[in-house]
Amino acid sequence: MRAVLALSFALLACGSEKKTGDDDGSADASVEADAMPDAFVPTCDPDADPYGRCVGDMLATCTAGVPGTIDCTGMGKVCAWQDDTVGYACVDLANQFLVSGTVSYEDKPPMNDGSLGPIAPHPARGARVSVVLDQGSTVLASATVADDGTYRLRYTTTAGDMVHIMASAQSPLPARPVTVQTRQKGVHGFGGTSFAAAAATTSDVLVTDASGKSEAFNILDQLVGTMDKIRVVLGDATPVPLTAQWAVGSTDGTYYDQGAIHLLGQASDDDGYDDTVILHESGHYVEDTQGRSDSPGGSHDGSPTDPRLAWSEGFSTYWGMVVRGAPHYMDSNANGGWGYDADTTVTAAAMPAGTMSQDVSEDMVTEDLWDLGDGKPNDDDGVDDGHAAVLRVQVDYLKPGVFRNVGVTGVDLVDALDGWFIKVGLPPCAEARGIITTTRTFPYDYAGPAGACP
Amino acid sequence: MKVLLVVLMLAGHAHQKPTAPVAIELTQRSLGGTDYEVTLAARPTRDVDSLELRLDGRIDRVVRARANVIHKLTVRVHLVDASQDVVGGATVRIGNLRRNVADIVTLGTPKTRPLPRSQIVTMPDGTKVEEVRP
Numbered sequence: 001m002r003a004v005l006a007l008s009f010a011l012l013a014c015g016s017e018k019k020t021g022d023d024d025g026s027a028d029a030s031v032e033a034d035a036m037p038d039a040f041v042p043t044c045d046p047d048a049d050p051y052g053r054c055v056g057d058m059l060a061t062c063t064a065g066v067p068g069t070i071d072c073t074g075m076g077k078v079c080a081w082q083d084d085t086v087g088y089a090c091v092d093l094a095n096q097f098l099v100s101g102t103v104s105y106e107d108k109p110p111m112n113d114g115s116l117g118p119i120a121p122h123p124a125r126g127a128r129v130s131v132v133l134d135q136g137s138t139v140l141a142s143a144t145v146a147d148d149g150t151y152r153l154r155y156t157t158t159a160g161d162m163v164h165i166m167a168s169a170q171s172p173l174p175a176r177p178v179t180v181q182t183r184q185k186g187v188h189g190f191g192g193t194s195f196a197a198a199a200a201t202t203s204d205v206l207v208t209d210a211s212g213k214s215e216a217f218n219i220l221d222q223l224v225g226t227m228d229k230i231r232v233v234l235g236d237a238t239p240v241p242l243t244a245q246w247a248v249g250s251t252d253g254t255y256y257d258q259g260a261i262h263l264l265g266q267a268s269d270d271d272g273y274d275d276t277v278i279l280h281e282s283g284h285y286v287e288d289t290q291g292r293s294d295s296p297g298g299s300h301d302g303s304p305t306d307p308r309l310a311w312s313e314g315f316s317t318y319w320g321m322v323v324r325g326a327p328h329y330m331d332s333n334a335n336g337g338w339g340y341d342a343d344t345t346v347t348a349a350a351m352p353a354g355t356m357s358q359d360v361s362e363d364m365v366t367e368d369l370w371d372l373g374d375g376k377p378n379d380d381d382g383v384d385d386g387h388a389a390v391l392r393v394q395v396d397y398l399k400p401g402v403f404r405n406v407g408v409t410g411v412d413l414v415d416a417l418d419g420w421f422i423k424v425g426l427p428p429c430a431e432a433r434g435i436i437t438t439t440r441t442f443p444y445d446y447a448g449p450a451g452a453c454p
Numbered sequence: 455m456k457v458l459l460v461v462l463m464l465a466g467h468a469h470q471k472p473t474a475p476v477a478i479e480l481t482q483r484s485l486g487g488t489d490y491e492v493t494l495a496a497r498p499t500r501d502v503d504s505l506e507l508r509l510d511g512r513i514d515r516v517v518r519a520r521a522n523v524i525h526k527l528t529v530r531v532h533l534v535d536a537s538q539d540v541v542g543g544a545t546v547r548i549g550n551l552r553r554n555v556a557d558i559v560t561l562g563t564p565k566t567r568p569l570p571r572s573q574i575v576t577m578p579d580g581t582k583v584e585e586v587r588p
Binding site for chain 2 (some may be wrong): 065078114128130132137139142164166168170172182184185186187188189190191192198208209211212248253254255256257265267268269277280281284295298299301302303312313317318329331333335336337338339346347362363433
C-alpha cells in the first residue's frame, strides 16, 4: 500500500494541498506514505484525464480531485483502453496485440505580443488514436490519447500484418465532444510509420507542422480545454458537441456560428496556432449552449459599441483567459500580430456620468471580469472560486433570463454584474466598486436584485 | 432574394474575432518585366493616436490619424525569383490599445505549394478521416 501511494504521487504528477507551513509549497513525491503528516491531502487536476490513463501497467485515475492508481499486473491484466464508456482500465489481453506510445504535435505557442514562438512538441491530449491496417486502411481499434500524450491500445489481426497508428483531431467521447474538420468536412488525421503486428509494440507519432495537420491538433487541444472547464466549473458532464473548421488556406473568416467555429488558415492570418483566438470563439459556444447572448453580432475592434455586443465579446475573451489561466489575448498575423493584457490594461467607460446603457468597449468588460475573478474579493476560505463565480453567472443567472429593467434590453455587463452579486453577496461591494467604477468609470448602480451596496 | 442572402451571410458571421479599427487594401501594378509597384492603403475606422504602415520592410508612421482618412505607402519591387510574397500591414494605437492587421500580395506567377497527399480512412462509426502520412 505504501508503494502504491508513493507511486501515485510520482505517476499522476499530483499536487498536494498542504495545510501546514512549507516555505516553497512544494510536495516531495518520494516521501513514503507512512512518513507523511496527516495534514497532507493528495490532489490531482480534476480537469485532466476524464477517461484515466496508463503508466505502464499502472492505471492512473483522478476522481473529484483525488488521485488513484491500480496495479493491473496484480490482477493478471494489462492497462489499456477498454472502451469509449470506461476509458483506460485493467483489461485482459487474451490473444490480442498491444501497442503503446505517445502522440504529440508540433505547436507554435503564442507569445504575449501576438507573435508565435518556435516549434515545440505538445501532447495531443484527447485526440483519437487508431490502429489501421495498411492494406485497405481498415481501422482495427481506437482509443483516446491521455492528457500526457500517452496511449495503450489492444487490437486483433494476423501477426506480421503491416499496421500503423493514425491520430485524428476528434474527441467523440461525451465528456469532450470536439471535432476538427477540413473544408470537405473530413476529420484531420495524421498517420505514423508502419510496423509489423506483434505481441507488444511501441509507436510514437509526432504530427509535424510541415504536414499541415498540426494546427488541427492544436485547435482540438484548446477546445478540449473549453470542454474541461464546462464540465468542472459549469457542471455540465456532457457538453453539446462542438465542431471546428480549419484548413491551410482557409479564407472563410474566423467566427462562431450555430455550434461550429470557423478559423482562418490563410498565409496573412492563420489562426490555427492562435490559442486565445480559438478560445475566444469557444466562449461564444459557451454563451450559446450554457448561458445566453443577445449580441447583434458584427465587427468589433475594442471601440465603444452596443453593450450587448461588448458583453458577448468581452465575456468570450475572458472565457479564453480563464481556460488558459492567464490574462492575455494574442492574435498572430503576417504583420507580427498583437497582444493584450487584461490585468494591466485599463479601458474606461467614455461617459462616467452617463447611463448604464452607454456604448462600452469589449476590453472594459474583459478587464472587469478578470479583475472580479482574479481578485477573489469574497474569498476568505482559501478556496479559489473567483473565476468560477464569474463564469457561473452565465448558467445560474443569464440563462434563466429574468433581469431588472435597467441598461439595454438583452444581456449586457449590467445584467452580469447583477448576477455576480447574487452569487457572491454584498461583502465585496467596495472591491467591486473600485474595479468597475473607480478604475474603469462605468456608472453601475450597485442596486441589483442582490440588494443595494452600502 | 439578394437581401435575404446578405442577411443570412451576416447572420452566419455573427460572432467574429476581435479585429483592429483599421481597414487595409494591398494592390499591385506591373511596371513591365520583373518590376512591380505595390501600394498599401490603410483607413482607420475611428480617430487613432497613431497609424503605422508596413510594406515590404518599409515603415511609415502617422501621428493622430483621422477616421476614414486613407493613408498610402508605395514600394517598388524587383522580382528575383518567379514569384514573391509581399507583406503589408497596419498597426493602430489608441491610448494603450494596440491592434494590427495584415495582408499578402503575390507578385509574379504564384508557386503552387503542394499539400501532402492524404487518404480517406473510414472510422467504424462512418466518420471520414483525411489522413496524411509522412
